Amino acid sequence: EPEVTQTPSHQVTQMGQEVILRCVPISNHLYFYWYRQILGQKVEFLVSFYNNEISEKSEIFDDQFSVERPDGSNFTLKIRSTKLEDSAMYFCASSESAGQGRGYTFGSGTRLTVV
Amino acid sequence: GESVGLHLPTLSVQEGDNSIINCAYSNSASDYFIWYKQESGKGPQFIIDIRSNMDKRQGQRVTVLLNKTVKHLSLQIAATQPGDSAVYFCAEIPGTYKYIFGTGTRLKVLA
Numbered sequence: 001e002p003e004v005t006q007t008p009s010h011q012v013t014q015m016g017q018e019v020i021l022r023c024v025p026i027s028n029h030l031y032f033y034w035y036r037q038i039l040g041q042k043v044e045f046l047v048s049f050y051n052n053e054i055s056e057k058s059e060i061f062d063d064q065f066s067v068e069r070p071d072g073s074n075f076t077l078k079i080r081s082t083k084l085e086d087s088a089m090y091f092c093a094s095s096e097s098a099g100q101g102r103g104y105t106f107g108s109g110t111r112l113t114v115v
Numbered sequence: 116g117e118s119v120g121l122h123l124p125t126l127s128v129q130e131g132d133n134s135i136i137n138c139a140y141s142n143s144a145s146d147y148f149i150w151y152k153q154e155s156g157k158g159p160q161f162i163i164d165i166r167s168n169m170d171k172r173q174g175q176r177v178t179v180l181l182n183k184t185v186k187h188l189s190l191q192i193a194a195t196q197p198g199d200s201a202v203y204f205c206a207e208i209p210g211t212y213k214y215i216f217g218t219g220t221r222l223k224v225l226a
Contacts, residue, residue, distance in 0.1 A: 004158070031212070040123070042219070043159065043204065048212035056212040091158050098211045106158030 002026040004107035006092050012113045013082050021077045021110045025094030029105075032075045033093040034067065036060070037109075043091065049075065050098070082114045123202060125221040134192040138205035138217045143186065145207035149214070150179055150190045153202045159216075162190070162203075192222075200224045 005024040034046040047057040064080045095104040128134045146167040151159035165172045165179045178191040188205045206214040
């Protein structure tokens with residue numbers, strides 16, 4: 001079964017450093033998403049991306065966040081200057097069409113720890 | 116490693132019993148709902164979905180009930196198995212792109 005692949009599985013970074021979280025969506029999917037889950041809390045929407053531009057973003061997704069599809073296979077989330085409160089699991093997801101439930105597939109996540 | 120959801124409400128059921136997990140959603144405009152299962156170290160996995168024009172939908176061993184009047188969803192798992200142990204989230208979809216997840220319930224299946 002096709003999977004969304006995220007790397008690394010765990011990243012530790014110093015406060016103030018830039019991090020890039022990487023995702024390889026399912027190959028025929030056109031819509032890409034990032035979510036985060038702070039320990040013990042809900043999975044929260046960050047951003048959706050379609051046709052090489054952001055289609056929707058949440059209030060969490062401020063100027064320190066950016067997303068990019070640098071080539072035909074990768075989808076990245078960059079955090080410019082990490083803060084302690086950015087520590088969370090970050091999930092990438094992709095779907096073939098917008099809001100499609102069964103085909104909206106999540107990766108296994110990257111655990112980001114900011115120290 | 117440490118798992119997410121340490122402070123989640125927990126439902127403990129005996130193996131073979133039925134489980135009922137509840138969720139309240141917030142947005143009256145949501146017209147599509149999904150239940151997800153999240154095992155330790157993995158991302159959310161789709162279980163079953165339901166549209167707002169339905170009040171019940173059945174899958175294999177799972178049933179989702181939707182009560183729009185009180186904005187309530189439930190997930191029923193028949194004959195719960197050890198492999199069902201996980202955190203279960205409901206998600207509401209009020210628009211096109213983003214999913215709004217509930218807090219989650221940890222299901223523990225007792226042998």
